[in-house]
Amino acid sequence: MADVFGNVHLGYVVVETEKFSDWRRFGRDAVGMHMDDGLDDTVRFRLDDNECRFLLRRGPAEDVTALGWQLDDHDTFDEVLARVTGHGVPVTEGTDDEAALRGVERLVRFPGPNGLFQEVFTRAHTGTAPLQMATRAGFVTGESGLGHVAVTSTKPHQMRGYYNTVFDARLSDYIDETISGVKFKIRFLRVNERHHSVAIAAVNRLPINPIRTRVQHVNVQVADLDDLTASYQRVKELGFDMALAVGQHTNDKELSYYAMTPSGFEWEVGWNPIVVDETTWEPTTYQGISIWGHTPEGQTIVDKLAQFRNGVRSLLHREDDVRALAGAGIPDD
Numbered sequence: 498m499a500d501v502f503g504n505v506h507l508g509y510v511v512v513e514t515e516k517f518s519d520w521r522r523f524g525r526d527a528v529g530m531h532m533d534d535g536l537d538d539t540v541r542f543r544l545d546d547n548e549c550r551f552l553l554r555r556g557p558a559e560d561v562t563a564l565g566w567q568l569d570d571h572d573t574f575d576e577v578l579a580r581v582t583g584h585g586v587p588v589t590e591g592t593d594d595e596a597a598l599r600g601v602e603r604l605v606r607f608p609g610p611n612g613l614f615q616e617v618f619t620r621a622h623t624g625t626a627p628l629q630m631a632t633r634a635g636f637v638t639g640e641s642g643l644g645h646v647a648v649t650s651t652k653p654h655q656m657r658g659y660y661n662t663v664f665d666a667r668l669s670d671y672i673d674e675t676i677s678g679v680k681f682k683i684r685f686l687r688v689n690e691r692h693h694s695v696a697i698a699a700v701n702r703l704p705i706n707p708i709r710t711r712v713q714h715v716n717v718q719v720a721d722l723d724d725l726t727a728s729y730q731r732v733k734e735l736g737f738d739m740a741l742a743v744g745q746h747t748n749d750k751e752l753s754y755y756a757m758t759p760s761g762f763e764w765e766v767g768w769n770p771i772v773v774d775e776t777t778w779e780p781t782t783y784q785g786i787s788i789w790g791h792t793p794e795g796q797t798i799v800d801k802l803a804q805f806r807n808g809v810r811s812l813l814h815r816e817d818d819v820r821a822l823a824g825a826g827i828p829d830d
């Protein structure tokens with residue numbers, strides 16, 4: 498079949514955590530999402546009509562464990578599954594319970610790089626209750642999907658190969674950045690009009706991953722600048738740690754801040770990123786992630802030591818790149 502690019506949208510994110518009360522305050526009171534928590538050992542957040550955009554399940558990981566991708570139609574669904582199984586990678590049908598928790602009709606799961614499961618579905622259920630959330634003008638989702646995730650990897654070329662094989666992901670651009678004296682290259686991949694749905698950060702030429710969690714940050718996009726400002730104030734007033742203050746990114750021009758979630762990965766709230774025009778887009782390389790701002794707040798020597806420890810640990814741990822789907826990887830242009 499033809500390219501599935503454009504028929505793929507980040508639909509939901511699954512988080513495993515023990516910190517439900519902190520997450521309720523973080524997701525509902527600070528970020529300003531709609532919360533549903535009637536079920537045992539489950540908290541869900543909505544951004545829009547979809548019944549579930551974030552599913553929190555009880556467990557020890559304190560991490561994102563799966564990404565759910567909405568595929569536009571059954572042809573796309575069959576094509577993606579044919580690619581996965583055709584490369585010898587097994588897929589698992591989600592149970593009815595799992596589908597219900599995620600607010601989708603049916604889902605299929607297969608392994609993804611760095612231990613992050615990938616789930617695909619075609620039909621999402623619509624929430625029955627009206628949205629009740631502090632974010633007044635709402636979130637930008639639709640064709641662009643719920644936002645994006647950024648992951649760190651010791652095998653960025655393989656990870657790019659994986660998303661290319663499975664979803665026909667396209668490279669939007671690169672950013673070269675130095676953080677705490679360490680040089681990173683970040684590769685931004687899109688699967689639809691959103692500038693990136695997955696960003697892959699890697700330390701240059703070293704098999705080191707300084708981030709404990711499978712996902713370094715999750716991003717959601719608010720429709721109105723006032724909601725960005727208000728949520729920034731709520732995050733601070735409620736006592737959650739701010740990782741990076743408000744700033745603007747060089748490549749997609751998104752204005753955003755990064756807060757620390759109760760699970761220890763970061764949460765970016767953004768506004769007004771550019772939308773990619775496929776007829777004119779050319780990948781480039783930017784120097785630095787920000788035009789201005791995004792200054793680190795409250796990072797301590799303890800945080801830096803933790804990153805160093807994670808980096809050393811990553812040298813001993815072999816990152817699963819799902820080689821069958823990554824192929825030989827995609828070298829940088």
Ligand SMILES: [Fe+2]
Pocket residue numbers: 645647714716765
């Ligand atoms: Fe981001």
